[in-house]
Every structure is written in C-alpha cells, then in structure tokens.
Amino acid sequence: MPLRSRSNARPALRYVTACLLTSCLSFAASFTAHGADVKAYYVTTAVEAPKVVPKTTPFTRHADRIFDRLTRPTGPGASVAVVRDNQVVYLAARGEANVESHVRMKPENKFRIGSITKTVTAATVLSLVRQGKLSLTDPLSKFLPNFPGGAGITIAQLLSHTAGISDAWDVDPTRVLDTKTLVTLIAKQPLDFKPGSEWRYSNSGYILLGAVIEKVTGHPWADGIAELILGPFGMAHTDYFEDGVDVHDAAQGYSADASGKATRPPFVSITGPMTAGALTSTAQDIAQFAADLNNSALFPTDLLKAMTTPAKLSDGSEAPYGYGVFLMTVRGEPAFGHNGGIEGFSSQFVYVPKAHVSVAVLVNSDTGSPSARAIALQIAAAAIGKPYRTFVDQKLDDKARQAIVGNYRIDDHSVHAITQEHGELYVQRAPGPKRHLVPAKGDLLYYAGEGTDYFHVVKGHDGKVTAVKFYTDGMTPPRTEKRLEGDAKIEPH
DSSP, X not given: OOEEEESSOOOOSSOEEEEOSSSOEEEEOOOOOOXXXXXXXXXXXXXXOOOXXXXXXXXXXXXXXXXXXHSOSSXXXXXXXXXXXXXXXXXXXXXXXXXXXXXXXXXXXXXXXXTHXXXXXXXXXXXXXXXXXXXXXXXXXXXXXXXXXXXXXXXXXXXXXXXXXXXXXXXXXXXXXXXXXXXXXHHTSOOSSOTTSOOOOOHHHHHHHHHHHHHHHSSOHHHHHIIIIITTTTOTTOBOOOTTXXXXXXXXXXXXXXXXXXXXXXXXXXXXXXXXXXXXEOHHHHHHHHHHTTOTTTSOHHHHHHHTSOOBOTTSOBOSBOXXXXXXXXXXXXXXXXXXXXXXXXXXXXXXXXXXXXXXXXXXOSSSSSOHHHHHHHHHHHHTTOOOOOOOBOOOOHHHHHHHOEEEEEETTEEEXXXXXTTEEEEEOTTSOEEEEEEETTTEEEETTTOSSEEEEEEOTTSOEEEXXXXXXXXXXXXXXXXXXXXXXXXXX
C-alpha cells in the first residue's frame, strides 16, 4: 500500500475540549511539548468520493436559516454536513476560511478537529479488539510495562476516562513531542484517583491509547488509525499533518484579542495532542464517519454497543461517556457525539440513532463564536423533525435586569448565579464558565449564540422574581430553581 508522509506534525497543546452533556461542560487541558522531530507516515486506501450537491428541500431551507442565524458572513466561519440514511442531505459553509484575505469558507475546507480525534482513536482500539489483538480488560502494563500502576489500569478505563490518568503535566507548547516523551511526561504524574472509582476527562489517557496502538500494530499511531479506520471508512480528507505543512483547502484558525477582533493564535506544536486531538478533517468526512459507525459491515454492532454504553463506576453509578463518545439527547432523543477545541478551531458532531441522522460542524475559531455545539444541535433537531423553539429578543432596562439578578438553587450543592455586567445578564454554575444570557419575549433567557437550553423567569403576584425554570435541551418538564433569599449562597462541592 502507498505511504504518504506529513512533514512536521504536532498537536496543538493548550487545546480546550468541550464536553457534550445535556448541559454543556467544558474541560481544558494545557499541554506543552518537547522532544525530537517526528514524521508521520500512514496508509491511505480511501478513494475520493464525487462532489455532493444535496437537493433543496424544506429541511435544507430550514437548516440554512439556522446556519445564517448562528454565523456571520465575515470573520471566522463554519462548515456543516448532514447525513441521513447514509445520504448527504445538507452541505454548507458560512464565513471566511481566511479573514485577512477574505477567502470564503467552502464545504471542502479542512479543519483541525481537536477531540473528535478521540472518537477515531476509540474506533481504532475497538477494531483491534475485534481482530483479537487486544482486549478491553487488558491492563496497560501489558503494552507499557514500565508505566507506574499500569497493572491496575485497563484499556476500557482509558477509553472511558475512568483510569485516573492526570493531565497535570507541562512543557513548552512550541516543542515537538514523540510518543516516548509524551508517555514519560504522563508517567511522572500520580493518578488523580483510583482507576474505576471516578470519571474525569483525560487527554493524557487517550495519548496512552495511541502508545498502545503503536505497540500492538508495530507502526506509528497515524498509520494504525489510517489502516484500521480512515481507509476502510473512506475518510479521504482526514489526515494527521505535521507542523508547517501546507494543507490544501485548509481553513486558517483564529482566536480573538481583548476587543474581540479575530487574531491568529500563537503557534503550538500539533505533536502534543497526538491521539487525543491531532487530526484534520472535513465536515463531510466526520458526518459520514459517525453514520458509518452504525454500518455493521464496517463496524460490528457489538463494537458500537460497547462504544455507546455508559461506563460504570465502582460505586455502580454511570459516567456520561462510553468509549470515545459522550452520551446525550437531542430534543429528548438518545444521541451520541463529541466536540473538541484546539488552538484556532472548535468542532462538534452528533448522531441520532433512531433517525439515522448525523451532523458535523467544524469552526475555524476557538472563541465559541460561531458555536459548533449550537449549530450541530439545532440542525440535528431540525433534521429529526423536532426543532428547537425560536426566540424573539427583548431589550430590558436596568431595573428589569436587576430584578432577575440573584442565586437560584439547582440542588443542595449548586446554584445558577445570575449577574449583571455592563448592561448584560450572565449566568454561572460554579466552577463552570460564566455565560452571556439574552432576554427574549415571554420572560425567557437563552444562552447567547445557542438557543438550546433556556430559562423561564417566574414572577409572583407582586411581580417579583421568585424562581427560574430551566429547560435542558429545550425539553419539558423543566427544573424549577427557587431564588435564594438575600445574599444566601451554596458552596459547590
């Protein structure tokens, strides 16, 4: 088989991996790298598919309206692909692939996909399980005999983020890292918890899976992924590119300065994220990949079941994650997916099994605007015939905004704290991020740039705000969160 080289590949380190739950959680990992230059070589057997031009339908018109509402014609943009019943039914792009040169985004543009790489890595490991080359119950020590505590860590725990592998290591993010150096850096950190006892998102755990792939296959991790997944799944536009490679049709990634202006992020080597976040792809490749995970000829049903079953912890509780995917809902329908962030880029895919619908959204900005998550969920909901509600924005004066400010009890350990800053409302569930709220008609508040989860402000007979009702995934019944009196607060555990 022909080999193709990618000169100077390296995974951007400080990449932010956002998680899909019914409400969005975020996990950030700051990596740095140093080591020797590494080249990536891997087999590509995929044949490029002909260009797809989906038919115009009521759904595509609805998707266009959603996409237009959540993006802008100038500045960083996004590419979207929707596959239904194994057919591409929507393919579109908005914004600019290169802001400085005003190059329009197109569906064929390639993006760094960050932690969606983990889904590909998990599929690769499961394919090796199918071939009998490893077992989910194998200890890490079988493949990395010198890794501290490896005898008590299983492949399944690495896949499900229940192994306790720490991300608390640090190196210069501009330096190149090879697999041996990465494993050594990770091994120096103590475990965050006893394997199997907790769930905590771990980029380092997925890097170790890359080392396992190399040990089992005898080839660089990118070769193994290409031979086992990219080739068979026909992912002709998904690659691992080394630093400095001129990638055809690549979208330029962007961050933002203090004023909100799009700026190029500082250089970070793409070698660090490795099998946790180093791949580049297109929206169509990712949407088709998600659909093909449900094709038993490519990916046996028992492997998909294992991938999409929530991991169980030692106390009997379930984690929000299977193997390489988050478990979620879209308008109440069971679904799975993953999102990711890496310097200059963010991404999201979601698959709704009952409707046989997959949606992939790739964005060339790491700022959250456009929101890959919001675009993916809203278009997925439209594709399954259960669209999210639309909101009519409403201006509130200072008195009306101040009347909403307060702490609202979620449970015995947490609150939604609504604050006002510079004439805008924000909400925070500690220790999560503070998020901008937009008032809408009907006493509603929704997350700026999203429109999936939302609040309904509840008032008493005297007009005073007594509670908010929180609609997770836009679904009923809502959770009623009563307002705490005075300055009462609940300390998060």
